[in-house]
Amino acid sequence: MAACEFTTLTTVPGVIRYKDAKIQLLDLPGIIEGAKDGKGRGHQVIAVAQTCNFILIVLDVLKPLGHKKIIENELEGFGICLNSKPPNIGFKKKDKGGINLTPTCLQSELDAKTVKSILAEYKIHNVDVTLRDATADDLIDMVEGNRVYIPCIYMLNKIDQISIEELDIIYKVPHCVPISAHHQWNFVAQLSTxxxxxxxxxxxxxxxxxxxxxxxxxxxxxxxxxxxxxxxxxxxxxxxxxxxx
Known part of the structure; x- marks a missing residue:
């Protein structure tokens, strides 16, 4: 990690050796606001991130956490959902037989009329749908099939420049790991089961x-x-x- 921002201009590949396993690591250029629309070569950067199994996002702890939200919005606009699970919907197209809707529990949002209306928009008339308390957005994501769901950890760097009280607050942010690249604080990690x-x-x-x-x-x-x-x-x-x- 460099002392200043945006020093990585192209994708830099590397390999981490963890015990007997080799893990490929891709160091990507920083994402700026408007990246999903192509600003700052955003399309190329996010397209590479879309192929990954896990994402680490490095943030400056001295900057507002609003930067975290900007990055999340840019990735989501390109079809990457961080720390989310795929829609809990069974969806199987067929050649004939119409729309067969099977709810497995009481639905809080979707009903048969709404489901058929959404499917009609996509010209889908023969399909088996199994609902497990899903939303309209969940169904649309399932139909379009253009979203990927990737786990993510946010590395909040430069904790050596903040107070203990501020660090206690940072630890409460979900999916965040406070670190100091300069002092190599909190660098020891264990791969989860x-x-x-x-x-x-x-x-x-x-x-x-x-x-x-x-x-x-x-x-x-x-x-x-x-x-x-x-x-x-x-x-x-x-x-x-x-x-x-």
Whole structure:
């Protein structure tokens, strides 16, 4: 990290070695307001971010947290939703049979008329829809299919220049990690564990639909191999075999 802003002008690739794994890291140029409309080569920068599995955003803790909101708005305008989950909607197109709507619980916003109206706007007349208390925006996002949902951590740099009281406030901001690049404070981090279901979704979203069980070798099980379900939590260096229906 440099002492001044916007020193990264092009994408700089690198590799982080964590235990036995290699993780590709892409250092991207800073995003400015209007990036989603192409300002400051915003389209190229955000398009690269759209392909990532995880995003780290470095912010200056001395600047207003409004900068965080600006970046979020620019990314969302390009179809990147940070720290959000995909709409909890089942959506399967078919050749005939009309619109089959199956709500699994009481809907707070959507009803059959609204769903059919939205689908008609997109000229969709044959589809199976399963609703789990979703909103109209959720349904539109599912139909358009142009959004990606990426976990994100905000690195708030220069904490060596603020007071303890201010640092206590910063720690309350969701998904934020206060650091000092100059002093290398708070640089020690541990990769989080993941569930089998999340692992399958990262490979392909249809894999979980055909999931039957998983065989696991490693620290997360008592026996090698052990048969587990999709809710099992994996540990680092686990080896798994996914068995489909």
């Amino acid at each position: 993941t569930r089998v279901e999340d692992f399958c979704m990262k490979i392909h979203k249809n894999l979980i639909k055909e999931f039957k069980y998983t065989l696991v070798w490693g620290l997360s099980v008592k026996h090698n191999p052990q048969k587990v379900g999709k809710d099992h939590t994996l540990e680092d260096k686990d080896v798994i075999q996914i068995v489909k229906k």
